[in-house]
Amino acid sequence: MITTPNVLEAIRQHGADAYPEEGCGFLLGTVTDDGDNRVTTLHRAANRRAENRERRYELTADDYREADAAAHEQELDVVGTYHSHPDHPARPSETDLAEATFPGFTYVIVSIHDGAPEDLTAWSLAPDRSSFQQEDIILPDLKRI
Amino acid sequence: MPTTEATTVTIRIPTPLRSATDGASTVEVEGTTVNDALRTLVDRYPELKDNLYNEDDELRQFVNIYVGDDDIRFGDGVETPLEGGDEVSIVPSIAGG
Numbered sequence: 001m002i003t004t005p006n007v008l009e010a011i012r013q014h015g016a017d018a019y020p021e022e023g024c025g026f027l028l029g030t031v032t033d034d035g036d037n038r039v040t041t042l043h044r045a046a047n048r049r050a051e052n053r054e055r056r057y058e059l060t061a062d063d064y065r066e067a068d069a070a071a072h073e074q075e076l077d078v079v080g081t082y083h084s085h086p087d088h089p090a091r092p093s094e095t096d097l098a099e100a101t102f103p104g105f106t107y108v109i110v111s112i113h114d115g116a117p118e119d120l121t122a123w124s125l126a127p128d129r130s131s132f133q134q135e136d137i138i139l140p141d142l143k144r145i
Numbered sequence: 146m147p148t149t150e151a152t153t154v155t156i157r158i159p160t161p162l163r164s165a166t167d168g169a170s171t172v173e174v175e176g177t178t179v180n181d182a183l184r185t186l187v188d189r190y191p192e193l194k195d196n197l198y199n200e201d202d203e204l205r206q207f208v209n210i211y212v213g214d215d216d217i218r219f220g221d222g223v224e225t226p227l228e229g230g231d232e233v234s235i236v237p238s239i240a241g242g
Binding site: 031058 | 159160162163164195196207209216234236238239240241242
């Protein structure tokens with residue numbers, strides 16, 4: 001994932017705002033000629049889970065369509081999603097893998113501890129859907145984190 | 146296949162699946178039902194199949210299909226009929242822990 005410090009900060013902020021529940025939303029941007037996702041902005045969304053929002057999140061098809069429309073207005077595409085893990089590490093859970101959607105999306109996870117953002121990681125689903133692979137987070141003109 | 150005139154519809158491809166459609170964001174196929182159109186699509190672009198269909202050859206749980214603004218789950222499902230010029234969208238719903 002190629003992105004900016006502002007995008008990373010906005011993801012962390014949403015995770016902190018949603019704490020102790022999981023916050024979630026969409027990553028908007030473009031796909032580079034190399035197939036990497038370049039994330040330029042966020043589209044915040046509500047966690048649609050009816051219960052257990054501290055441990056689960058859901059974005060509906062209508063949420064996706066709304067984000068897709070917002071992306072097109074900015075001549076962008078939906079290239080991924082993000083969600084927070086309250087008091088849990090920033091790596092995909094078994095549920096994240098079981099319910100994963102398409103390879104090709106970037107899945108960002110931010111860990112929130114006691115309301116404060118900590119680690120932020122990016123992942124992609126393997127083409128055979130068997131596992132998540134960690135993506136580098138590349139900030140052009142800055143160091144790779 | 147229908148024996149009467151062909152019904153050409155446009156299928157919108159979500160961004161992460163465009164690597165399987167040679168980069169195309171929309172694909173025109175012929176089909177008189179949603180099922181016809183999607184089967185034609187995956188026949189043309191076989192890499193799409195595992196992303197849209199599960200081991201039982203049914204649409205994956207998170208794959209939602211819209212015809213225009215209408216979710217086919219509230220219509221006739223994959224047997225929802227299509228008319229020429231319809232726009233069929235593949236829309237993921239997303240969940241996790």
